[in-house]
Amino acid sequence: MFTGIVEELGEIVAVEAEGDSAVLTIRGPLVTEDAVHGASIAVNGVCLTVVDVKDGTFTADAMKETLDRSSLGALEPGSKVNLERPVRLSDRLGGHLVQGHVDGVGTILSREPGERWDVVTVSLPGELARYVVGKGSITVDGISLTVVDAAADRFSVALIPTTLALTTLGHKKPGDPVNLEVDVVAKYVERMLGDRAAGAPDPVGGAA
Structure with missing residues (x-):
């Protein structure tokens, strides 16, 4: 669950096509400070699961459904993206309840x-x-x-x-x-x- 309050303006480092899916490498030094394998990060409002974290970047898989139903399929190296980590129960709800599921x-x-x-x-x-x-x-x-x-x-x-x-x-x-x-x-x-x-x-x- 997210709040829609963007923490960081990140950047797409690489997009690797893998059949009908893609692996995105995204630069985000702030959101990767405490990110681990399996963590969630919203990328332009899409909740993605972190696969790997290294030197201020993280990788995430984007399935065909995600690419077809969102604008992530149009991203390319150099594209800017909005990044947000999930809300903690102790955090203030500065925006509104956001699931990270694009409609x-x-x-x-x-x-x-x-x-x-x-x-x-x-x-x-x-x-x-x-x-x-x-x-x-x-x-x-x-x-x-x-x-x-x-x-x-x-x-x-x-x-x-x-x-x-x-x-x-x-x-x-x-x-x-x-x-x-x-x-x-x-x-x-x-x-x-x-x-x-x-x-x-x-x-x-x-x-x-």
Whole structure:
């Protein structure tokens, strides 16, 4: 589990294709300080498992499903990536609950520079539109953001100077893909309401 607060702007060192999967080598001196084999690190919002750690870099396997359902398949040596270690139970929840499971890929549609922040509009896959609301939370490339406006096929977010300086969204341009993860709480609520509408029994001890 993550919070969407990016710890470090890392860099892809190497991408090695292995059949229908790939091995990514990623530079991230901060996130590798306490990383060990089997640890989890979010890369542009995708939870990956650390295979090896060496000299401030780590390697991780990306399966075909991950490459097909996220923007990781477009990464190449030199690409910048957002990195975050899992949240500890003792940590403050600075963003929102993020699983590191990408729900879809959007595309940067436009950027409107302001004096201190940019407003960025991102395309929204139709099947995700019902989970995205104004002033709600969404994860874009692993970054916890607040939705400014939401429509059936797009949404906008305002990026403060810190986000512009310390994450990939400071460098993304119209046409670039981004990983999207909607608020998991919304998905659970939808599932529970659907079960009740279908007449599913309440859990043992639940209210009638």
